[in-house]
Amino acid sequence: MNAFTYTAAPARIVFGAGALREVGAEVERLGARRALVLATPEQADAAGRVAALLGERAAGVFAKAAMHVPVETAREARETARRLGADCAVAIGGGSTTGLGKAIALEAPPDSPLPIIAIPTTYAGSEVTSIWGLTEGGVKKTGRDARVLPRTVIYDPELTLTLPLPMTVTSALNAIAHAAEGLYAPDGNPVVALMAEEGIRTSAAALPALARDPRDIEARGDALAGAWLCGTVLGSVAMGLHHKLCHTLGGTFNLPHAQTHTVVLPHALAYNAAAAPEAMARIARALGLTGLDAAADVQHAVPRAVQALAARHGAPTSLRALGMPAAGIDRAADLAVTTPYPNPRPLERAALRALLQRAYDGAAPAAD
Numbered sequence: 001m002n003a004f005t006y007t008a009a010p011a012r013i014v015f016g017a018g019a020l021r022e023v024g025a026e027v028e029r030l031g032a033r034r035a036l037v038l039a040t041p042e043q044a045d046a047a048g049r050v051a052a053l054l055g056e057r058a059a060g061v062f063a064k065a066a067m068h069v070p071v072e073t074a075r076e077a078r079e080t081a082r083r084l085g086a087d088c089a090v091a092i093g094g095g096s097t098t099g100l101g102k103a104i105a106l107e108a109p110p111d112s113p114l115p116i117i118a119i120p121t122t123y124a125g126s127e128v129t130s131i132w133g134l135t136e137g138g139v140k141k142t143g144r145d146a147r148v149l150p151r152t153v154i155y156d157p158e159l160t161l162t163l164p165l166p167m168t169v170t171s172a173l174n175a176i177a178h179a180a181e182g183l184y185a186p187d188g189n190p191v192v193a194l195m196a197e198e199g200i201r202t203s204a205a206a207l208p209a210l211a212r213d214p215r216d217i218e219a220r221g222d223a224l225a226g227a228w229l230c231g232t233v234l235g236s237v238a239m240g241l242h243h244k245l246c247h248t249l250g251g252t253f254n255l256p257h258a259q260t261h262t263v264v265l266p267h268a269l270a271y272n273a274a275a276a277p278e279a280m281a282r283i284a285r286a287l288g289l290t291g292l293d294a295a296a297d298v299q300h301a302v303p304r305a306v307q308a309l310a311a312r313h314g315a316p317t318s319l320r321a322l323g324m325p326a327a328g329i330d331r332a333a334d335l336a337v338t339t340p341y342p343n344p345r346p347l348e349r350a351a352l353r354a355l356l357q358r359a360y361d362g363a364a365p366a367a368d
Contacts, residue, residue: 002189004187004188005189006192007236009130009149009235011152011153013228014026014152014154014155016155016221017156017157018156018158019154020053020154023053023054023090023154024053024055026117027054027088027090027117029152030151030152032057032115034057034084034085034086034087035058035087035090036062036077036080036084036086036089036104037050037062038061038062038063038065038092038097038104039093040064041063043093043097046093046121047061047063048061050090059081059084062077065091065093065099066100067254068099068133068135068254071134071135073100074100074107077100081114089114090117090119091117091127091150093121093122094122094171094258095122095258098118098124101118102132102148103148105148106132106145116149116151117152118152119154119156119159120159121160123172123174123175123226123230124171124174124175124231125174125231125232126231127150127231128150128231128232128234129149129231129232129234130144130146131143131148132148138251140250157224158220161215165210165211166315167258168210169262169315170261171258172223172227173258173262173310174257175199175226176230177230177246178230178231178233179196179200179203179233181241181268182196182233183196183279184278185238185240187342192236193282195229195232195233196229196230196233198226198229198286199226199228199233200286201287202223202225202226203222203223203226203227203230204226204286204287204288204309205222206219206220206223206226207309211313238342240341240343241341241345242264242268244343245268245352245356248335253323253324253325255322256322259315260319262316266304266310267355267359270355271351272343273298273299274345274367275345276345277295280295280302281298283306284301284302287305289305303365307365318359318360318361319360320362329357332356333353336349336352354368
């Protein structure tokens, strides 16, 4: 029997088709009077729809959220919230918008907190974590703070019906990455393992149905449920090599978040496979892999199955395709070993450099 400690993060989940209609009631439930609606420029119309639903409770719309939460954008958003007298934020969109809401909450005065209501339109999962991230001077810094955990999450599958299939695939694989790393986290526990395995299974199973019909509302609901489970795993345990590499690559080279996770995940799994056999077995089971008789077979098959899942649905499989410069491989390897962090296999600069080269080339994952 393994001893463990598990602390469940408080969260109110409102889930279902048409759940967006509840946003006004949820703001009122927080006791808030003026909500600042956050979005990316591309989702300004969705933010306007939320503001219309809020009516007099809408303080305004800030539609400038950007990838990796540039510190300059966060400061402008905080000043806008202060100027408009906002006492809560409603973030509609993906991880970039949720991250902007967290950046505002992080700097809110102790006597005037700014609670967040998150309305995800992708499968990022950050809406159920206390993890924040800010990018300044080409370096992305992350941390955990209870103040940034959204108080309410509204999951409405109808809001994801127009998410393009390529973004659907990479966002779902981003979610799968959260759960996969949670399975070999040093502070993992049986509760997290159950959520992780089911999150991977649900997320992966939704993709073939969405490839056939991107407007399949049941499959969209399954993908959101998978994202919720995988995000909860992300918020419950420490992340390892995969997330460290993706934060480094995204913040340093401004690579797209979900696509970077999609490319890197098979290679990070291959790096850690031999040191995390139980995690690989669970991932294999979640992906429906059969006929694997030995642990070595599982460790070889899982990373390749994840890469094949991405390729089969048209997702990118190389960092080169995302715009990473070849000259950045050595810098990324250096940054990856700069700060110690938990990982099943010790961090070896030469092996990490080889991992990044394979990811850059789009080669098959392998362990050095």
